Amino acid sequence: MAAFFQAARYSAVSARVHALLPQLVQPIQWAILLDAPDLTSLFALLRSLYGLPAQILLGEAKPDVVRAERDLKSHYAVAARRPLNLLYNRQLELLDWFWRRFELDNVKTLLRAVHHGSPPSQAYDALIALNASPSLPWDELVASPSIPALIERLAGFWYERTLRDALPQYHRQQAVFPLEVALDLAYHSTLLDLVNQLRGAEHADADAFLRAWVDAQNILWAFRYRFYAQLSSEEILNYTLHHGLRADAEVVRAIAMGAPLADVVESVWGAGLAGIEGFAGLEERELAPRLELVLQRHFYRLAKRALVISPMRLATVLAYEFLLDSEMRDLTAVIEGKSYGWPAVQIQPYLIAERGQ
Amino acid sequence: MFAPERMAEVTLFIYEDAIQPVILELARLGTLQIEEEDGAQEDARQVRWMSAAGTYGALERRLRELLEILAIMPDEAAAPDDIDLEQDQQRIAALLDEAERVVIGWRRESDDVLQELERLHFLIEQMRLLAPLDAPVEQLANLHSLYLVVGAIPSANLARIQTALFRIPFVIIPVHTFATRTLVIAATPKSYATILERALHSAFLQPIALPDDATGRPSQVLADLERQRGAAQTRLKELQGQRSQLAGRWGESLGNALHRVQACRVLAETIQRLPVQGNIYVVTGWTPVAQVADTVDAAQKITNGQAIIEVLEPEAERPHVPTQLTNPRILKGFEALVLNFGIPGYQELDPTWIVALSFVLMYGLMFGDVAHGLLLAATGAWLTTRKGGLARLSAVLISAGLSAALFGVFYGTVLGMPLLPALWLRPADSILTVLLTTLAGGIALLNVGFVLFAVAQWRIRNWPRLALDKNGLAGFCLYWALLGGGYAMWRGMLSQRLWFIFVSIAAAILLLREPLLLWLTEGKPKPRETWTEYSVLAFFDLFETVLSFVGNSLSFVRLGAFAVAHEGMSQIVLRMAGLGGGQGWLIIVIGTVFVVAFEGLIVGIQTLRLEYYEFFGRFFRGDGSAFKPMRMPGIGRS
Numbered sequence: 004m005a006a007f008f009q010a011a012r013y014s015a016v017s018a019r020v021h022a023l024l025p026q027l028v029q030p031i032q033w034a035i036l037l038d039a040p041d042l043t044s045l046f047a048l049l050r051s052l053y054g055l056p057a058q059i060l061l062g063e064a065k066p067d068v069v070r071a072e073r074d075l076k077s078h079y080a081v082a083a084r085r086p087l088n089l090l091y092n093r094q095l096e097l098l099d100w101f102w103r104r105f106e107l108d109n110v111k112t113l114l115r116a117v118h119h120g121s122p123p124s125q126a127y128d129a130l131i132a133l134n135a136s137p138s139l140p141w142d143e144l145v146a147s148p149s150i151p152a153l154i155e156r157l158a159g160f161w162y163e164r165t166l167r168d169a170l171p172q173y174h175r176q177q178a179v180f181p182l183e184v185a186l187d188l189a190y191h192s193t194l195l196d197l198v199n200q201l202r203g204a205e206h207a208d209a210d211a212f213l214r215a216w217v218d219a220q221n222i223l224w225a226f227r228y229r230f231y232a233q234l235s236s237e238e239i240l241n242y243t244l245h246h247g248l249r250a251d252a253e254v255v256r257a258i259a260m261g262a263p264l265a266d267v268v269e270s271v272w273g274a275g276l277a278g279i280e281g282f283a284g285l286e287e288r289e290l291a292p293r294l295e296l297v298l299q300r301h302f303y304r305l306a307k308r309a310l311v312i313s314p315m316r317l318a319t320v321l322a323y324e325f326l327l328d329s330e331m332r333d334l335t336a337v338i339e340g341k342s343y344g345w346p347a348v349q350i351q352p353y354l355i356a357e358r359g360q
Numbered sequence: 361m362f363a364p365e366r367m368a369e370v371t372l373f374i375y376e377d378a379i380q381p382v383i384l385e386l387a388r389l390g391t392l393q394i395e396e397e398d399g400a401q402e403d404a405r406q407v408r409w410m411s412a413a414g415t416y417g418a419l420e421r422r423l424r425e426l427l428e429i430l431a432i433m434p435d436e437a438a439a440p441d442d443i444d445l446e447q448d449q450q451r452i453a454a455l456l457d458e459a460e461r462v463v464i465g466w467r468r469e470s471d472d473v474l475q476e477l478e479r480l481h482f483l484i485e486q487m488r489l490l491a492p493l494d495a496p497v498e499q500l501a502n503l504h505s506l507y508l509v510v511g512a513i514p515s516a517n518l519a520r521i522q523t524a525l526f527r528i529p530f531v532i533i534p535v536h537t538f539a540t541r542t543l544v545i546a547a548t549p550k551s552y553a554t555i556l557e558r559a560l561h562s563a564f565l566q567p568i569a570l571p572d573d574a575t576g577r578p579s580q581v582l583a584d585l586e587r588q589r590g591a592a593q594t595r596l597k598e599l600q601g602q603r604s605q606l607a608g609r610w611g612e613s614l615g616n617a618l619h620r621v622q623a624c625r626v627l628a629e630t631i632q633r634l635p636v637q638g639n640i641y642v643v644t645g646w647t648p649v650a651q652v653a654d655t656v657d658a659a660q661k662i663t664n665g666q667a668i669i670e671v672l673e674p675e676a677e678r679p680h681v682p683t684q685l686t687n688p689r690i691l692k693g694f695e696a697l698v699l700n701f702g703i704p705g706y707q708e709l710d711p712t713w714i715v716a717l718s719f720v721l722m723y724g725l726m727f728g729d730v731a732h733g734l735l736l737a738a739t740g741a742w743l744t745t746r747k748g749g750l751a752r753l754s755a756v757l758i759s760a761g762l763s764a765a766l767f768g769v770f771y772g773t774v775l776g777m778p779l780l781p782a783l784w785l786r787p788a789d790s791i792l793t794v795l796l797t798t799l800a801g802g803i804a805l806l807n808v809g810f811v812l813f814a815v816a817q818w819r820i821r822n823w824p825r826l827a828l829d830k831n832g833l834a835g836f837c838l839y840w841a842l843l844g845g846g847y848a849m850w851r852g853m854l855s856q857r858l859w860f861i862f863v864s865i866a867a868a869i870l871l872l873r874e875p876l877l878l879w880l881t882e883g884k885p886k887p888r889e890t891w892t893e894y895s896v897l898a899f900f901d902l903f904e905t906v907l908s909f910v911g912n913s914l915s916f917v918r919l920g921a922f923a924v925a926h927e928g929m930s931q932i933v934l935r936m937a938g939l940g941g942g943q944g945w946l947i948i949v950i951g952t953v954f955v956v957a958f959e960g961l962i963v964g965i966q967t968l969r970l971e972y973y974e975f976f977g978r979f980f981r982g983d984g985s986a987f988k989p990m991r992m993p994g995i996g997r998s
Contacts (some may be wrong), residue, residue: 237559240524
C-alpha cells in the first residue's frame with residue numbers, strides 16, 4: 004500500500020524527470036563536443052546544439068573559460084529546479100535545500116571577494132545567476148565593505164547566525180576558511196536533518212543519495228584538511244560531521260590520526276568502489292582529487308541505476324539531480340581540457356561518465 | 361490559438377531630455393520588455409545613472425532597515441506620478457537622516473541592552489555553578505595546575521567538540537543553553553592547554569571573561585549580577601514601548617518614501633543599461649504586436665513626436681524572443697499545467713487548447729461516473745470561492761468532473777451502480793473494447809503530436825528537421841509503416857514483403873538521418889564519427905525510436921484499465937456497504953469520498969503523465985522565456 008501511495012505521489016514528478024532526461028547531452032553529442040578542434044568551436048557547438056549558455060558565447064572576441072563555467076553552473080542551477088515544483092512538503096523542503104548548494108557556492112564566492120577587497124562589479128560577475136525564492140540581496144551583498152558588514156546584510160537568512168558564530172575565528176586567523184567551514188557544516192548538517200525527517204522508502208532513497216553524498220564530502224574534507232592544511236586532529240574532527248550514513252566519528256578520527264586512504268575507503272564503501280585500485284603509489288596530494296572523481300563516478304552509476312530500478316520514487320528526482328551535476332562537471336572538464344588544447348583521449352580520463360566512447 | 365502572442369521588436373530613439381518621462385510612461389503602460397544590450401559603452405551619462413541607481417539602492421536599503429526595525433509592513437502605495445530623480449533624492453535623504461538619528465540610536469541602545477542581557481545571563485549561570493564554592497572568584501583565574509576556559513559555543517558544536525578531544529584528559533560542562541548557544545566550562549591540565557584552546561576555537565567557542573570588577577565570593581557576585589540583569593530588563597521594556605511610538609511617528613512617511621525610492625532606483629537602473637549615441641538613447645525591447653500602437657503613441661506623446669521608432673517582427677530563427685500566451689481566462693488552469701512543464705518558446709506551439717481537450721477527455725474516460733463526476737465538479741466550483749494556487753485549478757476540476765459525469769452517462773453508472781441505461785458500454789463488461797478504444801485514442805493523440813512537431817518546424821522553416829527528425833515526417837512514416845502496414849498485413853490487405861519494404865525504407869531514412877542532414881546543409885554527407893561508429897549509434901537510436909513508438913502508444917491502454925478499475929473500486933465500496941448492515945450508508949459516504957479523492961488524484965496524475973511524457977515528448981521543449989514587461993514598483997497601469 005505504501006508503495007502504491009509513493010508511486011501516486013511521484014508519478015507526476017517522475018514523468019517530468021523522464022521528459023527532461025532527453026534534454027541532457029546525448030552520447031553522440033558528447034562525441035561531437037569532445038572532438039571540437041578548439042575552444043571557439045566548442046563554444047559554437049554548445050550554443051548551436053544545446054542552447055547552452057548562449058549569452059556568454061555571443062559576440063565574444065575571445066572565449067572566456069571562467070565566464071563560460073560560471074554560466075554553465077547557472078544553466079544547470081535553473082535545470083535542477085525544474086522538477087521541484089511537482090514536489091510537496093518535506094520532499095520539496097529537502098530538494099530545495101539540496102538545490103541551495105548553488106546559493107551556498109555564491110555566498111562563499113562573496114566571502115572571498117569581500118575578504119580580498121574585490122570591486123563589487125567583479126564580485127557580482129563571479130556569482131552564479133540564480134532564480135530562487137527567497138533570494139539573497141546579491142546587489143547589496145557585493146557592495147559590502149567588510150566581512151562583518153556582509154554578515155550584517157545577511158540578516159534574516161540562515162547564513163547570518165552561522166557566520167556570526169565563526170566571526171571571532173575569522174578575526175583571529177584573518178582568513179575566510181573558518182567561515183566557509185562553518186557554512187559547510189551548517190548546510191550539510193541541515194541536509195542530514197531533513198533526510199532524517201523522511202520515512203520509509205523516501206528515507207532509504209535520500210540515504211542512498213544524500214547521506215552518502217554527505218559522507219563523501221565529509222571524507223574528502225577530512226583528507227584535504229590533513230593533506231593540504233595540516234590541521235590538528237581536534238580541528239579535523241571539529242570541522243567535519245560525525246553522523247553520516249557510514250562515515251561516523253570513528254572514520255573521521257581514523258583519518259585525523261593518519262589512516263591510509265585506501266583503508267578508509269574500504270571501511271566506508273567496502274572493496275567494491277570501482278576505480279580505487281589505481282591509487283597505490285600515488286602521492287598524498289594526488290589522492291584527494293582522484294578520490295573525488297571516483298566518488299562522483301560512483302554517484303553517477305547510482306543515479307543511472309536508480310532511474311531504471313526505482314521508478315516513481317524520490318530516487319528518480321535525486322537521480323536526475325545527480326546526473327545534471329555529473330553533466331555540468333563533465334562539460335566543465337571538456338571546456339578546461341579544450342582551453343589547454345587537449346584532444347578527446349586526454350580529456351576523457353577526467354570525465355565522470357564514459358562520454359564519446 | 362496555438363501560437364503565442366505575436367511580438368514585435370520595437371526600437372525607440374529618444375532624446376536625452378525626454379528619456380526619463382518616456383521610461384516612466386512605458387512602465388505605466390506595461391507593454392515593453394526592454395532587451396538587455398551587451399557591451400553598451402560607458403560614458404559620463406551612464407555613470408551618472410549608475411550612480412543614481414546606486415544612491416537610490418542605498419536609500420532603499422536604509423529605508424528597509426528602518427521599517428524592519430520599527431516592524432512596519434509598508435502598504436501598497438499610490439503610484440508616484442511626480443518623480444524627479446534629483447529632488448527626490450535630496451528630500452528622501454533628509455527624511456532618512458532625521459529618522460535614522462532617532463531610530464538607529466534606539467536600535468543601538470536596544471542591541472546593547474540585549475547583548476548585555478545575554479552576557480549577564482551567561483555570567484549568572486556560570487556563577488550559579490560556582491555558588492557553592494567558598495573562595496573568591498578572582499582566585500579562579502589563577503588556578504595552579506588546571507587550565508580553565510569559560511565561553512559560549514554554538515549548541516550544534518557541543519557534541520562535536522567532545523568527540524574531537526580524544527587525545528587529552530578534559531572536562532566540558534554545559535551549564536546553560538541560551539538561544540542557539542550553550543555556556544560551557546572546559547578544563548584540562550595546564551600541559552594540554554594549547555590543544556584544548558585550539559580545539560575550542562575550531563568549535564567556534566567565544567570565551568566569556570568575568571567582569572574585572574567581580575570580586576568576592578560567588579554568591580556575592582551572583583547577587584550583584586542579578587541586580588544588573590533586573591535593571592537591563594526594565595530598560596529593555598522601556599525601549600520596546602518606545603518602538604511603537606516611533607512606528608506611529610515615522611511609519612507613513614517612511615513607507616511612502618520607500619515606494620518612491622524603489623521607483624527611482626528601477627528608473628535609474630533601466631536608463632543606465634540603455635545604449636546612447638550622441639544625445640540619443642536607444643530603447644530596444646519586445647512588445648506584443650497588438651500593443652505596438654499604444655507603445656508608439658505613448659512615446660510620441662511624451663516627446664511631442666520627436667521620437668524615432670522602428671518596429672520589426674522577428675525572423676523565424678531569432679533566439680530569445682519572449683513568449684506571451686493568449687489563452688482565455690477559462691483555460692488558465694490548463695495553461696498552468698503546460699507552464700508547469702515549461703514555457704513555450706516563441707516559435708513553438710502553445711499546446712494549452714489541446715491539453716485542455718485531451719486532459720478532460722482522458723480524465724472523464726478513466727473516472728466515468730455521474731455522481732463522482734458531479735462531486736468533483738462541485739469541489740471545483742467551491743474552489744472558485746477560494747484564493748491562492750488551488751483556485752487556479754478550479755476550472756480544471758470542474759471540466760474534468762463534468763467530463764467524468766458525461767462518461768458516467770455513457771457507461772450508465774451512478775455511484776458505481778448501473779442505475780442508468782448505458783449509452784455506450786459498461787467498462788467492466790467490455791474490457792477489450794475499452795482497451796482497444798483507448799489505444800486508438802492514444803495513437804490519435806500521438807499523431808497530433810507528429811502534426812504539431814511538423815507545424816512547429818514549418819513555422820521556423822526548419823525543413824531538414826521537419827523531413828528527417830524521428831518526430832518529423834520520417835518518424836511519422838516509420839510509425840505508420842509499422843502500425844498501419846502491420847495492421848494491413850494482418851488483415852491480408854498487404855503482403856509481408858511489401859510491408860517489409862515500407863518499414864525498411866522508413867527505417868533507412870532515419871538511420872541515415874545525420875548524413876542526409878549534413879548533405880542537405882553542408883553538401884557533404886560524411887558523419888562526424890567514422891562510418892562504423894555512426895552505424896552503431898544510429899542503429900541504437902533507431903531501436904530506441906521504435907521502442908518509444910510502441911511504448912508511447914501502449915501507454916494509453918492505461919486509460920481503459922483505469923476506467924475498469926474505477927468501476928471495480930466503486931463496486932467494492934457497495935459490497936462493503938452491503939456487509940455493513942445498518943452502517944451501510946456511512947460506508948457509502950466514506951467510500952465515495954475515498955474513491956473521489958484518492959482515485960481522482962491518481963487519475964489526474966496519470967493523465968498528466970500521459971500529457972507530459974507521451975504527448976509533449978513528440979513536439980514540445982518548453983524552454984522559452986516569459987514576456988515580462990517593464991513595470992516599476994508603485995507605478996500601476998494607467
